[in-house]
Each structure stands twice: as C-alpha cells, then as structure tokens.
Amino acid sequence: MYLLERDRTVEESVEDVCRRWGGEFHIEVVDSWKGCIRDWGGKVVHLTMYGLPVDDVIGEIRGSGEDILVVVGSEKVPGDVYRMADYNVAVGNQPHSEISALAIFLDRYYEGEGMKRDFGGSMRIIPSKEGKRVRTS
Amino acid sequence: MYLLERDRTVEESVEDVCRRWGGEFHIEVVDSWKGCIRDWGGKVVHLTMYGLPVDDVIGEIRGSGEDILVVVGSEKVPGDVYRMADYNVAVGNQPHSEISALAIFLDRYYEGEGMKRDFGGSMRIIPSKEGKRVRTS
Numbered sequence: 148m149y150l151l152e153r154d155r156t157v158e159e160s161v162e163d164v165c166r167r168w169g170g171e172f173h174i175e176v177v178d179s180w181k182g183c184i185r186d187w188g189g190k191v192v193h194l195t196m197y198g199l200p201v202d203d204v205i206g207e208i209r210g211s212g213e214d215i216l217v218v219v220g221s222e223k224v225p226g227d228v229y230r231m232a233d234y235n236v237a238v239g240n241q242p243h244s245e246i247s248a249l250a251i252f253l254d255r256y257y258e259g260e261g262m263k264r265d266f267g268g269s270m271r272i273i274p275s276k277e278g279k280r281v282r283t284s
Numbered sequence: 285m286y287l288l289e290r291d292r293t294v295e296e297s298v299e300d301v302c303r304r305w306g307g308e309f310h311i312e313v314v315d316s317w318k319g320c321i322r323d324w325g326g327k328v329v330h331l332t333m334y335g336l337p338v339d340d341v342i343g344e345i346r347g348s349g350e351d352i353l354v355v356v357g358s359e360k361v362p363g364d365v366y367r368m369a370d371y372n373v374a375v376g377n378q379p380h381s382e383i384s385a386l387a388i389f390l391d392r393y394y395e396g397e398g399m400k401r402d403f404g405g406s407m408r409i410i411p412s413k414e415g416k417r418v419r420t421s
Contacts, residue, residue, distance in 0.1 A: 197409055
C-alpha cells in the first residue's frame with residue numbers, strides 16, 4: 148500500500164493485523180503519486196465511478212498476468228490519474244465508498260476466492276452460527 | 285438505514301446523493317437497537333467475521349423472500365446481537381472494513397446485478413475509458 152502522507156495510525160493498525168492474522172501487507176510512504184504510477188511495472192487500474200463497468204474489463208485485466216496497482220482516490224482525483232491509468236474501472240456508476248469499490252474489485256479479480264484465502268496468521272476464526280470461536284496457534 | 289445516534293453529516297450526504305443520483309435511501313434514528321431488531325418483520329443478518337461464510341448461507345437468505353435487515357457493528361458488538369440475528373454472516377474470516385462487508389454481502393445478495401441498477405436519478409454517468417461523462421436530465 149502506497150500512501151502519499153505518513154499516517155502512523157494506519158501503519159500500526161495494518162502491522163498489528165498482520166502480526167496476529169497473517170498476510171504480507173505493508174505500507175510505503177511515497178513523495179509523488181505520479182512517480183509511483185509511472186514506475187509501476189505492471190497494469191495500473193484506477194477505480195472511479197466514471198470508468199468502464201468492472202465486469203466488462205476484469206477478464207482482460209486478470210488475463211494480462213501482470214501485477215496490478217489499484218489507485219483509489221479519496222477526494223477530487225487529478226485528471227492525470229485518468230490519463231496515466233491503463234484502466235479506469237467503475238464498480239457501479241453511482242457514488243459509493245472507495246473502500247467498497249476496492250473490495251468488490253478484488254473480489255472480482257480473485258473470482259470470489261480471495262475471501263477464502265489463508266493468510267497464515269497465528270489467529271484463525273472457526274466460522275460459527277453464533278458467537279466467536281478463535282483458534283490461536 | 286437505522287442509526288443509533290443522529291448524525292446530520294451522514295443524513296445530509298445521503299439526502300444530497302439521492303436528490304442527484306436517485307434511490308430511496310433514507311435514515312431513521314432509533315432509540316434502541318434491540319427494539320429495532322426485535323420489531324423487524326423479516327430476516328436479520330448480522331455481518332461479522334466470526335460468522336458462517338456468506339457463500340454458504342446467501343442462497344438460503346435470498347430464498348427466504350423476506351425483507352432483510354443487515355446489522356453492521358462499528359466497534360465491539362454486544363453478544364445479544366449474535367443471539368438475536370437469524371444469521372451471523374462472515375464476508376471472509378479476517379479483519380476487514382464493515383462497509384466492504386456490506387458491499388460484498390449486497391453484491392452476493394443481488395447476484396452481481398445491484399451494481400447495474402438504475403436508481404432513476406437526474407444525473408447519470410456515461411461509462412468511459414477516460415475522463416468523466418455525465419448526462420443531466
């Protein structure tokens with residue numbers, strides 16, 4: 148995850164989750180979003196409600212076999228992002244949460260299997276009808 | 285949308301989106317979450333990472349044909365919610381964003397068609413490869 152501004156709260160929260168639940172998420176603070184996009188070795192996907200429907204382009208994106216950089220803008224996104232992205236992708240053409248757009252994009256990208264992934268953490272949930280069951284190893 | 289505490293910012297934002305983009309979303313402030321769940325006429329679905337995998341139960345939930353109240357807890361959720369819910373549903377058994385969980389749940393519930401829905405607003409996006417195209421009627 149590349150962030151334009153250092154945010155210790157986000158960093159600590161991600162580190163804490165990884166320590167307990169696994170996964171290799173890490174955060175890097177970058178000086179320039181343009182440099183970050185330009186230097187990316189694979190495809191750049193910008194999530195925006197103005198883009199092409201995710202279901203129309205996800206096959207092509209997945210099929211590229213390249214690493215994907217997903218760009219999620221929080222407020223007004225500069226026009227250059229639209230031009231620099233390989234794909235401007237809409238998760239619905241209505242206003243929506245950017246975090247939700249990212250979740251649905253990843254869900255489509257991994258064809259629903261992402262949710263079932265084992266991140267190798269020391270804590271694991273045993274799914275239950277009611278209550279909380281956690282196994283710690 | 286039922287909220288336990290009045291939040292004018294959320295209300296105004298939702299009203300503003302509906303005015304421009306359509307949809308019948310509205311917000312009601314309730315005194316008691318227990319009353320809200322108890323008085324609901326249909327099924328109550330509580331989204332929690334401790335629950336049963338969404339893909340295992342979504343068919344049964346959709347098949348009930350009843351109205352669905354989705355309960356999303358922001359911080360520590362009281363144990364009673366787990367017991368009062370008809371379904372405790374996990375959108376992945378890892379820590380995640382509650383908003384994303386709601387998005388994926390709705391996406392599964394509507395079998396991917398929710399995103400394509402026309403909310404009848406005066407503003408509509410024309411999906412494009414690059415840039416922003418909006419039609420106002």
